[in-house]
Each structure stands twice: as C-alpha cells, then as structure tokens.
Amino acid sequence: MRNENKSSSYPEINTRKRELCAPYKPLPIIMRKIPCLKILFLLLLILVSCEKNENSGFNYNISGIVEDSTANGIEISLIIPSQGIDKRVKTKILNKKFEFSGFLEKPEFAEIQFEYDVLNNSSNQSYIPIIIEPNETKLSLGISKSQYGAFKDVSDLKIISGNNNKIFYEELYSPNLINHFSYSDNYQENRDSIQKHKYSKEKIEFFRKFDSIYDKKNSIAYVSFWNYLLTTNQPQFDKDYINDSDKKYLKQISNKVDSNKIALKDFKQFKSSINSLVDFKSLMAFKDFTLKNISGGNSTLSEIIKNNEYTVLDFWWSNCAPCRKFNKDGEPVYTKLKEKNIEIIGINIDTDPSIWNKVSKDDRIKWTDLYAGPNSDIQVAYKVYSFPTKIVIDNEFNIIDFDFKKAEELMNLVK
Numbered sequence: 001m002r003n004e005n006k007s008s009s010y011p012e013i014n015t016r017k018r019e020l021c022a023p024y025k026p027l028p029i030i031m032r033k034i035p036c037l038k039i040l041f042l043l044l045l046i047l048v049s050c051e052k053n054e055n056s057g058f059n060y061n062i063s064g065i066v067e068d069s070t071a072n073g074i075e076i077s078l079i080i081p082s083q084g085i086d087k088r089v090k091t092k093i094l095n096k097k098f099e100f101s102g103f104l105e106k107p108e109f110a111e112i113q114f115e116y117d118v119l120n121n122s123s124n125q126s127y128i129p130i131i132i133e134p135n136e137t138k139l140s141l142g143i144s145k146s147q148y149g150a151f152k153d154v155s156d157l158k159i160i161s162g163n164n165n166k167i168f169y170e171e172l173y174s175p176n177l178i179n180h181f182s183y184s185d186n187y188q189e190n191r192d193s194i195q196k197h198k199y200s201k202e203k204i205e206f207f208r209k210f211d212s213i214y215d216k217k218n219s220i221a222y223v224s225f226w227n228y229l230l231t232t233n234q235p236q237f238d239k240d241y242i243n244d245s246d247k248k249y250l251k252q253i254s255n256k257v258d259s260n261k262i263a264l265k266d267f268k269q270f271k272s273s274i275n276s277l278v279d280f281k282s283l284m285a286f287k288d289f290t291l292k293n294i295s296g297g298n299s300t301l302s303e304i305i306k307n308n309e310y311t312v313l314d315f316w317w318s319n320c321a322p323c324r325k326f327n328k329d330g331e332p333v334y335t336k337l338k339e340k341n342i343e344i345i346g347i348n349i350d351t352d353p354s355i356w357n358k359v360s361k362d363d364r365i366k367w368t369d370l371y372a373g374p375n376s377d378i379q380v381a382y383k384v385y386s387f388p389t390k391i392v393i394d395n396e397f398n399i400i401d402f403d404f405k406k407a408e409e410l411m412n413l414v415k
Contacts, residue, residue: 057106058134063099065140067156072096074143074152075115080132081374082108082263085352090115093143107133107164107220108263109227116151121318121358126153130165131220137162167221172228180206187235195241203236207249214253220262223270226253230273231386239277247278254278265375272380286397287381291347291370294360299370301345306395309341310413313382313391317350318359320387327363330407334366337407340414344407347372349379349387 062078071093078089078100089100100112112128126146130137138160146153159165171177180202184194214222230237242250254274259267286305293299305311316323330344337344344367348356356371372378382391392400392413404410 060132061101062137066096068143071143077115080110106263109224133164164218164221199236219258227269242277276383289378294369308343311343311393314346315384315389323388331364333408
C-alpha cells in the first residue's frame with residue numbers, strides 16, 4: 001500500500017483468565033478458622049487479580065509469504081505507534097518468508113515498512129497497514145520495483161488469517177460497505193442537489209448496515225475502518241449536510257466501541273472523528289497548550305500568539321507532501337511575514353521526535369517549530385482530521401476564517 005498524501009474472539013486472554021481463575025473449591029478445614037473478614041479480603045484479591053490479568057496484554061505473531069525470490073535479504077520493520085519508531089520490530093525476508101512477534105497491551109493499528117524507507121524518511125514510502133491483534137495474522141504479498149522512485153512497492157496483498165485484519169481489508173481494500181458510496185463530478189458546484197437526491201440516501205443505508213454488523217469483540221477493525229473513512233474527506237460526510245438522523249447513527253456506533261479493547265491513540269482518533277461530525281455546529285475556541293520546541297525546551301501557544309497580530313497553527317507530519325512543500329516554499333517569505341507581525345507555529349505529529357528533528361532540519365524551518373506527537377489532545381481540541389491543517393488566530397485569541405495554501409498569501413491578512 002502506498003502512502004499518497006494522503007474476527008472472532010480473544011482466545012489467549014480468555015484462556016489466561018480460565019487458568020488463573022480456577023473454579024470454586026471447598027476450603028480446607030484449616031482455612032475455616034480464618035475470620036470471615038480475612039476470607040472476604042482473599043476473595044477480593046483473587047477477583048482483582050483475575051480482572052487485571054484479563055486485560056494485561058497478549059503475545060502477537062505476524063508472518064508473511066513473499067511471492068518474489070529477489071526479496072530475500074530485504075529488511076522490514078513493524079512500527080507500533082504506542083511504542084515509537086525507535087522501538088520498531090525489525091526482521092529480514094528469508095526464503096520468501098518473514099515473521100514478527102512480541103507482546104502488546106491492547107490491539108493497535110500499526111504499519112509494516114521497508115527499513116530502507118524508515119532510515120531515509122522517504123516522502124513516497126510503501127507500507128502495509130496492519131492491525132496487531134491476539135489472533136495470529138498471516139499474509140501474502142508481492143514486492144516490486146517502485147514506479148515512484150522509492151526503494152520498493154508492495155503489491156497483491158492478501159490476508160490469510162487474522163480476524164480483525166480480514167474485516168479491515170475486506171471492507172476497505174476490497175470494499176463491501178464502502179460500495180454504498182457513489183462519486184459525482186462537479187460536486188462543489190452541485191452540492192445541494194447531490195446531497196438531497198443521492199448522498200443522503202446512501203449515507204443512511206451505510207449507517208444502518210454498519211451499525212447492524214458491528215462486532216464489539218473486533219472493535220479495532222471497525223475503529224480503524226472509520227478512522228480511514230473519516231480522514232479521506234468522503235463527500236457523503238460533508239459536515240454541512242450532517243443532520244440529526246445522521247448524528248443518531250453516529251452516536252450509536254460511537255457508544256458501542258469498547259475503549260478497553262483498543263489502543264488509546266486509535267480510540268481517541270475515532271472519538272474525535274465522530275465528534276467532529278456530531279458537534280460540528282459548535283464554534284472552535286482557542287485552547288492553550290505547552291509543547292516541546294526544537295531547541296529542547298517548552299513553548300506555550302498563548303505566549304507566542306499574544307505577541308503577534310496574527311498567528312498560524314500549522315499541523316503537519318513528515319510524509320505529508322503538501323505539508324513539506326509549505327515548509328520549503330514558506331522559508332524564503334517568512335522574514336516578510338514577521339515584518340508584518342505574522343507568525344507561524346508548526347505543530348508536528350510524527351510518531352517520534354527524532355523524525356521531526358531531522359525533517360525540520362531538512363526543510364530549513366525558520367518559524368516556531370513545536371512537537372505534539374500523534375497522541376496529543378491538541379488534535380482533538382482543534383479538530384485536526386487531515387493534513388495539512390492550518391488555523392489562523394489573532395492576538396485576542398479569536399479564530400479567523402481565512403483560507404490559504406501558500407505562506408505568501410498570509411500577507412493578505414494585513415492589507
């Protein structure tokens with residue numbers, strides 16, 4: 001899968017619970033002499049222990065068959081967002097096979113990448129979205145020379161086993177649910193008519209089917225599907241056309257998700273994506289955050305914003321091509337912006353600060369350069385669901401409705 005700017009039970013956990021929580025047996029005579037309070041205390045400890053071990057994590061295994069003999073020796077990496085890129089799991093393709101294994105607290109949406117791409121931080125990385133789950137995951141794929149100039153491409157991906165991965169790929173890359181959606185030319189010019197006569201019916205049908213097939217045991221698969229769907233700007237989810245009926249179905253879906261079954265990052269992205277539609281009518285308000293700066297210290301948004309007539313919050317990450325273009329094209333005009341008392345605050349959300357440091361240096365970023373990472377609440381506060389996202393704020397902390405693409409267009413703020 002190429003990055004373009006872009007299912008049944010939990011057997012290991014259940015087995016562990018059965019082993020640790022043995023059936024009740026009569027207490028030996030010597031135990032009957034212990035006061036009732038102590039017995040109750042011991043029973044409480046057993047219950048707490050059982051509950052703790054039920055959610056204490058699982059061992060995962062991901063293996064693959066590569067239909068390409070020339071792939072032998074290529075190093076690949078499993079990048080788990082909650083663990084960071086420095087703790088990625090690396091392996092090599094040998095005899096047309098590879099395998100990853102380890103331990104994880106909760107199921108999580110991750111990526112398999114070529115280690116070459118990771119080390120070189122290519123803007124055209126080829127990667128495999130993968131759900132790390134308790135069930136064993138097996139896949140097959142092809143590897144070919146990239147037409148985009150990168151190291152290699154992944155092709156002909158098939159999920160052989162892994163319940164959550166099967167759901168995710170069958171519904172997304174071989175779409176069933178998403179086939180409810182059609183696409184219309186000239187949408188922007190005919191939004192009202194298209195929404196009324198076509199998209200409103202498609203959307204309701206989609207909500208009903210999704211709500212009916214949702215399986216709580218496989219929350220991570222459905223959450224990953226929604227996170228993808230709501231960050232790809234499907235016109236059916238145009239915020240201007242989300243009505244009360246739509247919000248009812250969205251809330252039903254949102255309330256079903258068990259946050260204890262999935263990684264915090266995935267859950268927060270899911271909730272914020274749904275809430276962005278349900279709560280769209282509420283105005284966005286300034287919220288203050290203190291973030292790590294490029295010099296190794298901390299910077300507070302309000303302290304920067306109050307000293308400039310206008311400030312732009314620029315949310316970006318390393319593999320977003322338009323984000324990188326804005327960085328590089330904006331560098332020569334930044335001095336002129338500062339003369340007009342206009343500041344830019346870059347807010348990076350890469351999985352690891354080492355990537356942010358490297359890319360900031362490569363792009364020669366001169367403006368205020370801060371790191372939030374992928375799990376910061378700042379993305380939820382400012383409704384950041386796609387990249388790049390840019391928000392203009394004046395020195396009285398009002399959010400200004402001003403649309404632009406190039407840094408030089410910001411000069412129009414003070415004309």
